[in-house]
Amino acid sequence: MSQAYGSVGLSWVKAHAGIPGNELADHYTRVALCEGEDLFVPAPYSYLKKYINKLIVTDWQRHWEGSHTGIRVREFVPTVDFKLLTHNRFLLFFVSGHGPFPSYLFRFKLLNSPNCVCGGLGTPDLFVLDCPFTLNFHMTLPADNNKSFWFKSVLKNEGSFFRLQQICQISDRICTELKSRILNVLPDLVIVGNLMSAGIVPFDFTDASSMEFVLGKYLSIDNSDRISTEVLL
Numbered sequence: 001m002s003q004a005y006g007s008v009g010l011s012w013v014k015a016h017a018g019i020p021g022n023e024l025a026d027h028y029t030r031v032a033l034c035e036g037e038d039l040f041v042p043a044p045y046s047y048l049k050k051y052i053n054k055l056i057v058t059d060w061q062r063h064w065e066g067s068h069t070g071i072r073v074r075e076f077v078p079t080v081d082f083k084l085l086t087h088n089r090f091l092l093f094f095v096s097g098h099g100p101f102p103s104y105l106f107r108f109k110l111l112n113s114p115n116c117v118c119g120g121l122g123t124p125d126l127f128v129l130d131c132p133f134t135l136n137f138h139m140t141l142p143a144d145n146n147k148s149f150w151f152k153s154v155l156k157n158e159g160s161f162f163r164l165q166q167i168c169q170i171s172d173r174i175c176t177e178l179k180s181r182i183l184n185v186l187p188d189l190v191i192v193g194n195l196m197s198a199g200i201v202p203f204d205f206t207d208a209s210s211m212e213f214v215l216g217k218y219l220s221i222d223n224s225d226r227i228s229t230e231v232l233l
Helices: 020-035 045-066 071-076 089-096 102-107 124-129 132-137 144-155 158-179 187-197 208-215
Strands: none
Touching: 071 089, 071 144, 089 124, 089 144, 089 158, 102 158, 124 132, 124 158, 132 158, 144 158
């Protein structure tokens, strides 16, 4: 065709209309598909880059969905993305669950119990939603099918980063107190006292009833041996 410049033209014809030239072209097309040789046609760099990236993301997504690890992370990040990047350690603590939380440290025998001092299972969700020690920084988590949208909104919200930072610092302080526990008698009472001294006060401990409410799952305080709130201070 390159040598027939000026003598070759292009025109539209109906498909399968019985035109001899069109039928012959269809015939050789089928022959080329079955018996033809591969023809190297150079592609522009931009196309190759886009094509390779698409293959990488597809393979990455397949591996991500079939992985037996990262189950909690997939709830917040169901799809892989080259553009997703965060260096906020506190957000990573919460999303992965790998951080200063009793339930995580208990897995490695660094704590004797996976529970928080408040009595609940010391998971990231407890500290973000329910723990009385982090009451001032609680957040509202969405339903499971909306966690990915919640995660994206947190990435753009400095206030959410601050809340997670405060929550993780409080949970880290609780874990430190639990790890450094050296008393066998009323250890949780001493821990709460230390947390209060650090300014982390979930309730008003001016009366014994409030104190017993928080420690009730751990302590059995009867009227004959009532503990003064002065011990907390």
